[in-house]
Amino acid sequence: MKVKVCVGSSCTLLGSMSILDQIDDLKDIISEDPDNYNDEELEVEAIKCLGFCKDTDKNVAPVVVIDDEPMYNATSQTVMEKIINTIRK
Numbered sequence: 001m002k003v004k005v006c007v008g009s010s011c012t013l014l015g016s017m018s019i020l021d022q023i024d025d026l027k028d029i030i031s032e033d034p035d036n037y038n039d040e041e042l043e044v045e046a047i048k049c050l051g052f053c054k055d056t057d058k059n060v061a062p063v064v065v066i067d068d069e070p071m072y073n074a075t076s077q078t079v080m081e082k083i084i085n086t087i088r089k
């Protein structure tokens with residue numbers, strides 16, 4: 001599973017660094033409990049402005065892209081839920 005977290009200025013201002021921290025914590029939780037998660041590797045990338053904020057007048061930040069599917073106005077909770085629901089056995 002590939003997770004891209006935007007760390008451009010708009011997304012950082014609205015909390016993307018905290019989402020990155022939470023994903024790091026989740027990676028630790030997964031590695032300590034391998035029986036409950038599938039073997040899929042969780043690849044996390046921090047990217048400076050994914051461009052979504054420039055395509056629209058709407059406020060979309062923070063943006064997180066999970067396996068090519070963008071999540072707008074992402075929160076730690078919505079991102080964790082999406083990741084866990086996908087990789088939990």
Ligand code: FES
Nearest residue numbers: 006008011049053
């Ligand atoms: S700063 Fe995040 S999409 Fe532009």
